[in-house]
Amino acid sequence: TQLLEQSPQFLSIQEGENLTVYCNSSSVFSSLQWYRQEPGEGPVLLVTVVTGGEVKKLKRLTFQFGDARKDSSLHITAAQPGDTGLYLCTITTPLVFGKGTRLSVIA
């Protein structure tokens, strides 16, 4: 079983700040997904990355897959309270999750 390490575990920031969260593994993975989970709900898919070095943007969110396909990052620009939630990275088939980064954006 591949182990996914996410950091930081908790992050509390002010509205308008930028932040980056990380997902790392000692193994190479063929693809990786990021999900966001809000309280009382199931996770919702944000993005899938499959190519080493790939960068994908989703509005203020930028996702990067490491060149060696062993790590990924999620950068949020000008965070808003609506970004609050648990951010999870996963490898697929079947889904194995990291423990997540719990983000709180304070207005």
Place this chain on the structure above:
Amino acid sequence: NAGVTQTPKFQVLKTGQSMTLQCAQDMNHEYMSWYRQDPGMGLRLIHYSVGAGITDQGEVPNGYNVSRSTTEDFPLRLLSAAPSQTSVYFCASSRAGANYGYTFGSGTRLTVV
């Protein structure tokens, strides 16, 4: 609305009781999975299925059974509930293939007393 439907949303069981958590999807997805989510532990895979009639164990299968007689349904059975099974349970489904995203249900919050 299309998606993954989980029932019940909340359940309280006594130790030793059995019950079935229901999961149904109407997207004709091949893959379905069950997870439990505990504080500080993240989401852990219990059982999964890659198609009707095919199931396999995940990371934490003990105390749980599954079956997949149809594409749409993937029930999770607790054989003899224990307090350690107190958790939030999520069902998810996906099209076959590593690059498709999973759709999650809204969860079942189970308390075993």
